[in-house]
Each structure stands twice: as structure tokens, then as C-alpha cells.
Amino acid sequence: MNFILFLSEFMIPFLVFYVVGYGLLMKKNVYDDFVRGAKDGMHTVAGILPTLVGLMIGVGVLRASGFLEFIAVYIGKVTVYLNFPAQLVPLAIVKMFSSSAATGLVLDIFKEYGTDSYIGLITSIMMSCTETIFYTMSVYFLCAKVSKTRWTLAGALISTFAGIVASVLIAAWMSAPISF
Helix, strand or coil: CHHHHHHHHHHHHHHHHHHHHHHHHCCCCHHHHHHHHHHHHHHHHHHHHHHHHHHHHHHHHHHHHCHHHHHHHHHHHHHHHHCCCHHHHHHHHHHCCCHHHHHHHHHHHHHHHCCCCHHHHHHHHHHHCCCCHHHHHHHHHHHHCCCCCCCHHHHHHHHHHHHHHHHHHHHHHHHCCCCC
8 A cells, every 4th residue: 555655656757757868958048939839739728717617606506596496396207217316416417517616515415314324325426427519519619610529429428328227226225235
């Protein structure tokens, strides 16, 4: 275990020195390349900033207005038969738009139900096996100037649904009593 801790402490500095050393060996102007890359990064951030702000405002409005709780009540009446708790419906919806807003919901869920509860297990697994679909599509497609997304949204929604189903099944398996 001490070796892993030692390795993790020195991995980032090692990679930085490796990249700089390799650049110097190849007779590259490392500092100018760094500045050029940072400038390109700032242009990318400026290009996607309106999209990010719009997504954050939209999720904030949905959460503050109570619409997520309203929809959770109605969708939860159906999902309860699928062993998917109604309390997690807002999380499943918000996660498609914003991971940071979903993290706020996760903390609320953990505070209310605990991390080791059935709902807590589903929450943890669901956060790790689903993606922020609309954020990812808007940011990456905007940067790459992709205008025809074809089947991306359908594939992403199917993948998210599969991740939610997997989280329910894995949590049910993990919380099942062990009998010998």
C-alpha cells in the first residue's frame, strides 16, 4: 500500500518532467508551445461558455422551481414497480444535463438516506455509469463544429438507460442478504 501512495504522489510531477524533458530533447521551445496551447484552450473556453451557462441556468431553474420533485412524483409511480426509487428520478434527469448539479442532489440523497442504503448504493453506481449527455454533446460537438449528430442522442439515451438498469441490478445484488 505504501508503494501505491508513493507512486501516486510522484506520478504527476514525473509526467510533467517527462513531457518537458522530451520536448527539450526534441529541441522544441517548450514554453512557447505551452503558451500557444493555453491560448487555444482559452479560445475553446470562450466558445463553449454560453452553452455551459445556459445549461447551468436551466438546471438551476428546474431544481429551484420544484419541477423535478413534481415530475418525480408522477414518474416515480411507474418506476417503483421497476425497483427504481422515486427519489432518484430527479437525479436521473439532472445527470443528463449537469454532473455538478447531480452531485448536489447526490449529497442530499446521502444526507437523507445514507450511503450504504439501497437508495445510496443505486445513487453511487448510477453516478459512475451514466453520462452528462446534453452537456457532452453540446460542448464537444460545438468545439468540433459537428452539425449532424445522427444517432448520437439515441445511443446516449440508450446507454444511460442501460447504466440505470445496471445500477439497480447491482445495488439489489449487493444489498441482498447472504445465506449459506
